[in-house]
Amino acid sequence: MGKYFGTDGFRGEANVNLTAEHAYQIGRFLGWYYGELKKKKQLDEPAKIVIGKDTRRSSYMFEYSLVSGLTASGADAYLLHVTTTPSVAYVARTDDFDCGIMISASHNPYYDNGIKLINSNGEKMDEETILLVEDYIDGKLRLFGQEWKELPYAHKDAIGCTVDYVAGRNRYMGYLISLGVYSFKGMKVGLDCANGSSWNMAKSIFEALGAKCYVINNEPNGLNINNNAGSTHIEGLQKYVVDNGLDVGFAYDGDADRCLCVDELGNVITGDHILYIYGKYMKERGKLDNNTVVTTVMSNFGLYKALDELGIGYAKTAVGDKYVYEYMQQNGCRIGGEQSGHIIFSKYASTGDGILTSLKMMEVMMARKQKMSQLCEGLSIYPQVLQNVRVSDKAEALANPEVQAAVDQVTAELGDTGRILVRESGTEPVIRVMVEAESEEICQKYVDMVVEKLK
Template identity: 65%
Template sequence: MGKYFGTDGFRGEANVDLTSDHAYKVGRFLGWYFGELRRREGYKDDGVFEYSWRGADEKKPRIVIGKDTRRSSYMIEYALIAGMVASGADAYTMHVTTTPSVAYITRTEEFDCGVMITASHNPFYDNGIKVLNRNGQKMDEETIGLIEDYLDGHLHVFGKDYKELPFAEKEGIGRAVDYIAGRNRYIGYLISLGMYSLRGKKIGLDCANGSSWSIAQSVFEALGARTYVINNEPDGTNINRNAGSTHIEGLQKFVCDNHLDCGFAYDGDADRCLAVDENGDVVDGDKIMYIYGRYMKERGKLLTNTVVTTVMSNYGLYKAFDEIDVDYVKTPVGDKNVYKYMSEHGCRIGGEQSGHIIFSKYATTGDGILTSLKLMQVVMDRKKPLSELAAPVKIYPQKLINVRVKDKEAAQNDEKLTQRAAEINEQLEKDGQGRVLVRASGTEPLIRVMVEAESMEMASSYAEELAGILKERGLTQDA
C-alpha cells in the first residue's frame, strides 16, 4: 500500500484526508499521462500517425467516470473532470452508477482508463477514488506509484522530472461528455445474462441508498421478478446507514415480513452482495461461492476445479468443498488479489466472505447485481430454494473485532500480540477447532482480530483477549 492509495483506491474522510485538491491533481495526472502515452506510442519519429492503442483514432485520451450517492462525490467528480480536461483528456461522466458498471464500460467501450468515486461500504462522510486500467481491472501499482509521486511533487517519468505538468492549450483542451448511455448499456448487459425468467419470484432488494438504487430494480423487473425494494432513496448522507450488506438484519426482517423467496443486499458502490434466503437466514460470500462453485462443477464448467477464496473465508466452507472434491486457494484479503490469482491461473470463480464475488467470464471485478443473477440462475435451474442450496456449508462461529489504532503497522507487529495470536492459533488448529487471523485493514485505521472456533463463546473469548492486548499496550486510539 502507498501513502494515499490502499488496497481499494485513495480513500479517507472527504475534505480531510481526500480533498478536492487531491482529486484535481489525480485528474491532472491521468489526463496528462494517458495523453502522453498516446503521443509517444502513436507517432513515429517522422510524425506519421501509427497508433496501436485499441480503438484509438486521435491523440486525446478518453476517461470514463462514475460516482456513488455521497454528497461529496459531486465535489470530487467536478475536481477530477477539471484536472482531466485541463490536461487534455475528454472526461465521460456516467453519473451515479456502480463500480462494476464503470469497469465494464471501460473495457468494452475502449477507454484509456476508468475512475469510480466511492468509499464502498464506509459511512457517507468518507469518499474515495478507484482507478481502473483499460481492461476494467484495478490499476497497476506502478501507475498508482506515479500518481502518488505527482501528488507529492516529485514525479519522474519518461526519463524526466516533473514538478508540475503542462496544461493543454487551444483545441488541445479536453471536454466533459455526458455518458449516461454507458450505464444503460451496462443494464442491458446484465439483463442479457439472465438465463431464466424470474416470473413469479418475489425478490427483495436492499440498495443501501447507494449506486444500485438506479439499476438493480430495473434489471430484476426486466427479467420478470416481483421486486420489493428498500433503502433506495439516497439523500447524500444516508448511504450505508443501517442499510445494505453491512446491515443485513434489515433485509432479513423485510424478507420474512413480506414472505419473499429471497433478498439481496448491496453495498454503497454495489461491487458486493449478500443474500438472504426465504427463512431470513444470511447467505454470505462463502456460501455464494459454494453454491455457484458446486453448480459449475456439476455442469463441467469449473475450470481448474478451483475456487479462489481469501484468508477470511470460513473453515466450514473448506470442509464443504472437500466433501464435493472442489479445490480451493487462499489469497490475501481484497478482490484485487483474488482477481490477480484467477487471471494468472485461469480460475472462473472467486471472492470474499464479505460478498465480493468475481465471475471472470463476465466481469473483472466484484459485481453485486451480477452475483444476484447468478444465484437466481442456480435457484431456477435446480428448482430448489436458496436455503437448501446453502445447507451443506456449516459455518464455524466467527468473532471479528475491529480495533481502531494509532499506527496499523506497529499494532499488527506488536510482539506480545503476535506471540499470543500464534499460541491460540496453534491450539485451535491442533484440535481441529478453528483458527486466528490478525490483519490490518487496507482502507481504515483498524486492526481486524478474527477468531473461528467450535463455539461462539470460545471465539469471543479469544478475540476479546487479543483485542485487549492492543489496548493494554497503548496501541488503540482511545488508550
C-alpha cells in the same frame, strides 16, 4: 499500498484528507499521462477517460474537480453519472477507454468518499501508475527522463471536452440482462439498494427478467447512503423479506460491487454461502475450471469443510478482492470472493459485481428449482470470535515467542475442528485475533489465550 491509495483507492473524509484539490491533481496527471502515451504511439487523438459516481453529496464536487483536471490536460471526460463500480469497469474494458475512475467510498458513511482508478482492461489500476499519481500530488514526479514540477496545460483546440455518456451505463444494464438464461416470472424478489449506486438500475434489470420487485432504500438524498441500509445493515432486508413473504432478498453496498442475500426464512447468505452455492453449481455442470474456488484468509472454516466434502479445491489469498482477482487471473480460476460479498465471476466481469452476483444466485435457484435455504444445505458456518488488540509495533508483537507459542498451542488443540488466524491490520496499529470452532465458548477461550499474551 501507497501514501494516498490503499487496496481500494484513495479514500478519506471529503475535504478533510481527500479534497477537491486532490481530485483535480489526479485528473491533471491522468489526462496528461495518457495523452503522452498516445503521442509516443504516434496517435493523434486525446486520451479518453470514463467517470462514474455514487450518490454521496460530495461525489458531484469530486466529479467536477476530476473533469476540470482531465480537460485542462487535454483529455476527454465521459460521464456515466450515478452508476456502479462494476459498470465503470465494464465500460472502460469494452469501449476502448484509456482508464476509468469511480468516485465512491463503497460501504462507508456519506461524509467519506473515494477515488478508484480502473485500467483499460476494467481491472484495478497497477501500482506503478498509482505511484506516479502520488508522486505528482507530492510534487516530485520524475517521468519520461525528466522532473515535472508542473504539467503543461492544453491550449486552443487541444483542451479536452466533456461527453454525456449515460448510454454506456445503459449498455452495461443491457449486458447484465443478456446474461439471464431463465425467466424470473413468478418470483418475488426484495432489493436493498443502500440509497446508493444501484438505486436506478437493479429494479429495472430484475423486472426486465420477469421478477416482481420489492425495493427498499432507493431514495438517495446525498446523505443517506449506507445509513442503516444495504449489505452492512442487512437486518432491515431480513425483516422485509419475511414480512412480505418474498422468495429471496439481495442487499448491495454503496457502489454495488458487493452483494449479500437473504433467504425466504430471513437468514443471511454471506459471500461464503455464495461461493459454496455457485462453486457446487459449476462443478456439477463441469464448469469449475481447475476445480478451485478462490477465497481470502477470512473465509469461514465451515466453507472449507463443505468444499472438502464436495471434492472442490480452494485457494486462500490476503484480504481484498484485488488479491482474489490477481490469483484468479494468474491461475485461470472462474469464481472467487470474500465473505463480505465481493464475488468475482471472471467469465463475466473483471471486478466484484453485486447485481451480477444476485442474478447468478437467481440462476441457480431457477435451474435447481430450489429455495435459497435449500441451496445452502451441506454448509455449516462455524461460530467466529474476532478481537482487535492495539499494539505499539505490529511486527514485534507477532514475532514475540510467547505469542507464537500460544498460537501454536491453539492450533494443535483445535486440530481439524477449527482454526486460528492472527494477522496485522492493514490500516490500524492493531493485531486481529480470530478463532473459528464448534462453539462460541471454545472460540472465546482460545482468543483470550492469545490476546493475554499480546497484551
